[in-house]
Amino acid sequence: MKSISSLIFLIALNFQLSAQDWSTDTYQYEELYPGYVIKADGEKIAGFIKYRNRMAMQDAIVFYMDKDNPRTKETYRPEELLEYEVADKHYDCIKYSGSALNNDTKAVLLVKTGCINIYAWYQRSDQYNKLVKGDGESDADFAERKYPITYVYHQKDQIPVDLEYFKDDYAKKMSQYLSNNKELSSTVKKEKAEFSEFKAKAVIDQYNKDCK
Numbered sequence: 001m002k003s004i005s006s007l008i009f010l011i012a013l014n015f016q017l018s019a020q021d022w023s024t025d026t027y028q029y030e031e032l033y034p035g036y037v038i039k040a041d042g043e044k045i046a047g048f049i050k051y052r053n054r055m056a057m058q059d060a061i062v063f064y065m066d067k068d069n070p071r072t073k074e075t076y077r078p079e080e081l082l083e084y085e086v087a088d089k090h091y092d093c094i095k096y097s098g099s100a101l102n103n104d105t106k107a108v109l110l111v112k113t114g115c116i117n118i119y120a121w122y123q124r125s126d127q128y129n130k131l132v133k134g135d136g137e138s139d140a141d142f143a144e145r146k147y148p149i150t151y152v153y154h155q156k157d158q159i160p161v162d163l164e165y166f167k168d169d170y171a172k173k174m175s176q177y178l179s180n181n182k183e184l185s186s187t188v189k190k191e192k193a194e195f196s197e198f199k200a201k202a203v204i205d206q207y208n209k210d211c212k
Contacts, residue, residue, distance in 0.1 A: 020054075020109065020120055020149075023140040027051050027087045032067045035086035037076055047072070049086035054122040054147050057091065058107045079105040096152050096160040098123060103159070108152055115180075115211035116204055119152040121162070153204060163200050170195035178207050 027033060032048040039045070050062040061084060065072040076084070078093040085091070090110045095103040098121070108119035125131060125146055133142045154160040158177070166173050175189035184207055193199060 020111065021088070021140075022054055022143060023138070029053060032064060033087040035063075035084060037061070037063055037084040038082045039076075040080055040082060042082070049084065051087055054109075054120075054143070055124065057089070057109075058122065061086070061107070078107045081107070092117070092119070092154075094119075094152075094154055094160050096121065096154070096162075098150075099162065099164060108160075111151070112208075114208035116153050116155040116208055118204075119154065119160075121150045121152050122147040123150065151201075163197050166200050167195050170200070174200065174203060178203065181207055181210055184210065 029051055031051055033051055034046075035049040036044055036046045037049075045063075045065065047063055047065040048067040049064075051057075052062075058078070060075055060077050061081075063074045063076055063084075064070075065074075081093045083090070083092045084107065091107040092110060093105055093107050095105050096108060096119075097104040097106045106121075108121050110117060111120050112118040125148055128146055131142075131146055133139075150162050152160050152162050155177075161177070166177075171189055171192045175185045178185045178188060184203070188203060
């Protein structure tokens with residue numbers, strides 16, 4: 001196994017996450033688009049879901065089995081669902097709501113699949129009420145400032161975490177988190193490197209590349 005520093009250099013050449021397109025060029029807020037929900041009991045229901053802003057979509061969805069029949073309207077909350085999909089966005093409902101310690105079930109937007117799935121979680125900026133749209137700034141870019149993104153990492157049988165989780169005692173926590181890859185886990189633990197976001201992302205990316 002190469003050193004972590006070597007891994008970081010190699011992965012830096014290829015590491016990227018899918019861009020999340022929240023522009024209204026293709027999909028319009030408050031419009032209904034084809035999608036589905038999978039309920040907590042495993043039942044999958046096809047229908048139409050209202051496309052809303054990035055925070056609203058994490059807290060609840062408005063679902064119609066028949067978009068032309070208002071009597072088929074249902075509002076689902078994440079604790080009632082396993083996953084849902086609308087337009088170009090797929091959400092899984094997991095126990096994460098802002099940190100590894102806040103484990104209410106919320107819907108998180110899937111960014112990259114792997115043995116460790118990577119999700120996007122959005123929160124209001126601390127400066128939300130003071131932010132002003134800049135000259136020439138697009139609505140999408142302004143929204144990115146209003147709703148900053150946190151990446152969430154989740155692998156089966158482990159709690160969802162963000163990178164803040166690894167800041168305290170990085171080598172120990174990361175080696176434990178990657179314990180299914182004994183070689184990579186051992187390398188992380190032996191090198192006892194200090195935390196950096198880029199380093200943590202690179203190691204997780206390597207884990208996913210190695211995972212079968």
